[in-house]
Each structure stands twice: as structure tokens, then as C-alpha cells.
Ligand SMILES: Nc1ncnc2c1ncn2[C@@H]1O[C@H](COP(=O)(O)OP(=O)(O)O)[C@@H](O)[C@H]1O
């Protein structure tokens with residue numbers, strides 16, 4: 318039998334299910350996530366809530382554990398305009414959710430009424446279909462559903478899960494878990510799975526496993542360097558590995574080993590498909606300064622910068638960190654400034670960061686790259702930090 322040679326694009330899959338580079342991970346209880354999800358699916362009468370930051374592997378986990386034919390996939394976005402929960406599902410699984418039926422009624426011995434009644438397929442039929450076909454509802458990106466919809470779906474589900482309806486709700490932390498996790502009616506009927514961000518050694522495994530299948534060697538040191546640069550994101554790891562393959566033309570079979578001299582080129586190549594220029598522009602400009610000119614600082618980069626630019630610049634410095642304290646930022650900013658007498662104090666840095674946070678709050682999701690919490694500034698989107706480091 319002829320076995321098809323694996324190409325780098327078969328092995329590294331940043332945007333869909335990574336069949337050849339799937340890495341099972343242990344959750345905080347020392348039990349693998351796959352096992353926990355399996356266990357949760359086996360407990361009937363519970364609703365499963367999977368929560369984790371963007372691109373940490375929530376969808377991929379469900380795809381790994383639940384056989385394709387059992388999955389019914391729906392997105393929170395399907396409920397952004399008050400759509401009826403059960404009708405959307407019915408449509409998805411191909412049940413007629415509305416229709417006409419003719420019912421004959423014997424009124425008396427002589428009289429018979431033919432009555433056409435429209436019927437609405439009740440949730441009962443959907444629930445029955447799920448139970449008898451062993452289906453699992455995967456309600457992904459629940460945060461896209463409107464607040465109203467989230468509340469109403471929670472109460473629909475509360476009732477359905479008692480009747481063996483299997484459902485998983487996937488959402489981002491903080492913003493969207495409240496209607497499910499804080500719903501008193503669901504207390505004791507929830508299986509909670511929190512997806513943690515990826516550790517360096519877990520990310521390394523993606524590279525090790527993938528390059529092995531492409532018959533290319535990679536040392537632990539090089540795999541570790543890429544893992545650090547992947548900023549807790551398995552997706553970024555997959556992207557970078559794929560870029561390395563492109564840069565070295567791995568698919569032609571000449572490359573035998575990945576060495577660190579190609580990395581920088583691969584990082585830059587990876588950013589060519591990322592577009593955060595508008596985001597960087599917005600936060601480096603800061604709020605409108607109403608005619609008052611800002612203090613400009615001479616930097617070691619040879620450029621004059623105001624504090625907004627300096628803070629953005631500081632985020633991109635080594636070591637790459639997804640969470641920084643004000644003091645971390647202050648230190649990094651000071652390192653960038655030429656004149657020791659000019660260095661801004663902690664309060665100034667704090668004000669700048671607060672303003673930055675304000676600017677992005679009412680913008681589209683792509684702009685929400687920073688979160689200011691517990692005196693720390695968190696970068697919520699690894700791709701954004703990666704772009705800051707390599708894409709400008
Ligand atoms: N367990 C895993 N092993 C290897 N790569 C993974 C794994 N989980 C996620 N990834 C990579 O990250 C990408 C994003 O995962 P995804 O499940 O879509 O994230 P989420 O649903 O949390 O936003 C996947 O397409 C894949 O490239």
C-alpha cells in the first residue's frame with residue numbers, strides 16, 4: 318500500500334483540528350482534559366461548561382473527544398437576534414420545526430371537522446431526537462449570543478438536561494460565564510472545565526511531535542525557544558512551525574534539522590498574515606490631547622516618543638510576558654529613555670495604561686487586546702503581542 322507523504326500543512330494546523338499534532342494535556346487535577354470531558358459526558362443530567370481564553374483549544378478538545386456523528390454544533394452568534402433556541406437546533410438537525418398537519422375530529426355521529434392546525438415542533442421532539450441518537454449539543458462561542466439570549470438559553474437547558482439532553486457550553490472567561498455558572502437553578506448540575514493557558518513544555522510537544530512526523534530533527538533548546546515565543550498559545554506554536562517549514566521548504570525533503578538561525582525569519586513570516594496595525598496605532602496615539610502638547614522623551618531607539626508610544630514599545634520587550642505590573646512597565650520604559658532625569662514616575666505610567674484601557678473598551682473585539690486587572694496589565698491576545706514583537 319502506498320502511504321501518502323505528510324506535508325507540513327497536514328501536520329501543522331493553526332486554524333483547525335490538528336490530527337497529527339494533537340497534544341493531550343493534564344488539567345489542574347492531574348487528569349487529562351479529554352478524560353474529564355468524557356467523564357462529564359457520562360454523567361447524565363448535567364450541563365457541561367467549558368471556559369478558557371481565546372484559542373486555547375476549547376473547540377478542538379470537543380472535536381477530539383466527541384465522535385463527529387454525535388456532534389451538533391451551534392454558535393452563540395446564531396442567537397444574536399432573539400432566535401428561538403429550540404427552532405435553531407431543530408433546523409440544524411433537520412427536523413421540521415414548523416409545519417402543517419391535518420387533524421380530523423369527530424364532533425358528533427354525523428359531523429366531522431377537518432381542522433388544519435399548525436403545529437410548532439416543541440422542544441420535546443428535539444430532546445427526544447438527541448436522547449435516541451446519542452447527540453451532544455456543542456454551543457460554541459456562547460459570548461456571541463445576546464445577554465437576553467444567554468439567560469433564556471440557560472433556563473431552557475436547565476429543564477432539558479434533566480431529560481438526558483447532553484449539552485456543552487463553550488465561552489470566554491469573565492465576560493460570558495455568569496448566566497451559566499452563576500445560575501442558582503443550575504447549581505449542582507454543572508460540570509465545569511476550565512482550560513488553562515499552555516505551559517512551555519506542552520507547547521514544545523507540538524513542535525517535537527510535528528517535526529518528527531516530517532522526519533526533521535529539532536533539539537529541545539530550539540523547541541523551547543519557539544514555545545516561549547508562542548506566548549501560551551498552541552495556535553501560535555502551530556503557525557510558527559508551519560512558517561519554519563515554509564521558510565526552509567521542508568516539504569522538498571532537503572531540510573534535516575531545524576536550527577535557531579531560521580527562527581527570526583519564521584517569526585516575521587508568521588506576522589505577515591496578522592493585522593494589528595490599527596490596534597497598535599490606536600493605543601500608541603492615546604486619547605485626543607485637546608491642544609495640550611505631551612511630554613516627549615528621547616529614546617535609545619533614536620526616536621522621540623510620548624508615554625503612550627513608550628508603553629506600547631515596552632510591552633514588546635524581552636522576556637515576552639502576557640502579564641506585567643506597573644513597576645515592570647515603569648522599569649522597561651525607563652530602560653528605553655536616554656535621560657535619567659526625565660524618567661516618568663509610577664503614577665504617570667499608571668495613568669497612561671488606564672487611558673489606553675479606556676480607549677479600547679467600546680471598540681470592536683479585535684481592539685480588546687489589553688485588560689487592566691488587580692494592578693496588572695494583561696495582554697489578552699497572544700497574537701497581538703507576537704505582532705508587537707515581530708510584525709513592525
Ligand atoms: N490539544 C491541542 N494540541 C495541539 N494543538 C492545539 C490543541 N488545542 C488547540 N490547538 C491549536 O490551537 C488552535 C485553536 O484551538 P481552538 O480549539 O480553535 O481554540 P478555542 O476554541 O479555545 O478558541 C487549533 O486550531 C490548533 O492549531
Ligand SMILES: [Mg+2]
Nearest residue numbers: 375376457458
Ligand atoms: Mg473555539
